[in-house]
Amino acid sequence: MNNLSIRPANLDDVQAIRSIGIITWPATYLSFTSPDFVMNNLNTWWSHDSVSASIADDTTYIAFQNGEAVGTLTVGQFEGEPVIWKIYVLPDTHGRGIGTELMNTALTAIGHAHDVRIExxxxxxxxxxxxxxxGFKFDFEEDMAEGFTTVWLRRPAGPIISGS
Structure with a gap:
């Protein structure tokens, strides 16, 4: 991975993180959701206020490759357990291991003693x-108000599985 660095985000990174969301969300979701779903979620979860709150209240990481922001991941809590809320990597950088490095950074910070959830x-x-x-395995599904389904997975406590 050429010149990849990952660090905790700060409020100076809000616009770079928002840009990652604005680029990745349509590319990720339009093929199986709707334009309204994508726009509603961009306006809700990728707004300046929402990204600022995730940096202040949770742990958000930002990945840089050759000085360009290329990925982000946010770890928070859900029902008293660690949860990875967001992990997104710019589409034109897929396949370079950036997502794996973001995931490993988060799992290392969370530690081996905790289950981790993701949806x-x-x-x-x-x-x-x-x-x-x-190492994430099916936990449960829930229907969203927009007519789509959220799938929750759980990774049992233990060592990192790097995957490929």
Whole structure:
């Protein structure tokens, strides 16, 4: 991985993180959701206020390659357990191991003693495969108000599985 660096994000990174979301969300979700779903979520979860809050309240990482922001991941809490809320890498940088390095950074910070949860929108087979290769297993599904389904996975406590 040529010149990849990952660090905790700070409020100076809000625009770079928002840009990652604005680029990745349509590329990720339009093939199996709707334009309204994508726009609503961009306006909700990728707004300046929402990204600022995730940096202040959770742990958000930002990945840089050759000085360019190329990925982000946010770790928070859900029902008293660690959860990875966001992991996105710019589409033109897929396949370079950036997502794996972001995931390993988060899992190392969380530690081996905790289960970790993650969720994705049903139909996102790329995310599902990526997560399962890293030891996440099906936990439960829930229907969203927008008519789509959220799939929750859980990674049992233990060592990192790097996946490929």
């Amino acid at each position: 994705f929108v049903k139909g996102n087979s790329t995310a599902q495969t990526f997560y399962e290769r890293r």
